[in-house]
Amino acid sequence: MPRVLIIEDDTAMAVALRDGFEYEGYDVEVASDGAAGLARALECRPDLVILDVMLPILSGHDVCREIRRAGSNLPILMLTARGQEIDKVLGLKLGADDYVTKPFGFLELAARAEALLRRAAGHAGAPGEARFGDVCVRFATGEVTKGGLRLEMSARELRLLEYLVRRKGEVVTRDELLDTVWGYETAPLTRTVDMHVAKLRKKIEDDPTKPRFVVTVHRMGYKFTGSG
Numbered sequence: 001m002p003r004v005l006i007i008e009d010d011t012a013m014a015v016a017l018r019d020g021f022e023y024e025g026y027d028v029e030v031a032s033d034g035a036a037g038l039a040r041a042l043e044c045r046p047d048l049v050i051l052d053v054m055l056p057i058l059s060g061h062d063v064c065r066e067i068r069r070a071g072s073n074l075p076i077l078m079l080t081a082r083g084q085e086i087d088k089v090l091g092l093k094l095g096a097d098d099y100v101t102k103p104f105g106f107l108e109l110a111a112r113a114e115a116l117l118r119r120a121a122g123h124a125g126a127p128g129e130a131r132f133g134d135v136c137v138r139f140a141t142g143e144v145t146k147g148g149l150r151l152e153m154s155a156r157e158l159r160l161l162e163y164l165v166r167r168k169g170e171v172v173t174r175d176e177l178l179d180t181v182w183g184y185e186t187a188p189l190t191r192t193v194d195m196h197v198a199k200l201r202k203k204i205e206d207d208p209t210k211p212r213f214v215v216t217v218h219r220m221g222y223k224f225t226g227s228g
């Protein structure tokens with residue numbers, strides 16, 4: 001039975017979400033503020049977090065940031081009432097996996113939640129470790145080192161690298177990366193991928209302007225070579 005943690009301060013919304021997910025067969029826990037939600041996320045290790053942006057004590061963005069800083073890759077689905085592009089972009093940059101704008105239908109939310117859980121389950125077939133050049137990546141723990149020195153890498157960057165490593169030697173399109181790593185069936189901004197690849201290269205490449213490991217395939221996408 002999947003465990004979902006709902007962090008929502010609106011009592012009526014929290015009750016409706018709890019009832020809906022329990023009806024769908026989930027084991028549900030609810031926290032009514034950001035600090036309590038963060039504590040439960042780190043202690044009870046749920047399979048999924050439903051996280052509102054506007055929360056007392058700690059905002060949803062703060063909670064998301066701290067979960068990722070703690071090294072947890074658990075799926076996070078953010079809820080935003082404002083519908084502003086900046087809220088969505090900031091949430092995704094901090095490591096959220098998806099977002100839904102209020103008001104929303106429960107069926108849509110449940111479908112997004114199921115997609116995130118399927119994607120997380122699919123990581124069971126992911127490589128445990130990858131070594132290329134002087135870089136070592138341990139996907140299970142999220143530890144990345146280069147030349148023996150630990151690199152700080154976001155959950156999104158780690159998932160991006162993991163997918164490219166799994167597809168070693170194959171050209172992966174930007175749309176495919178958005179669909180798989182970000183979860184968008186229709187890509188809103190393919191430059192989102194370019195931005196994250198650029199950040200990834202700065203960390204793993206000796207010369208990001210002349211990448212050896214994650215190379216660009218003109219007009220197609222990217223390819224992980226694993227060599228150099």
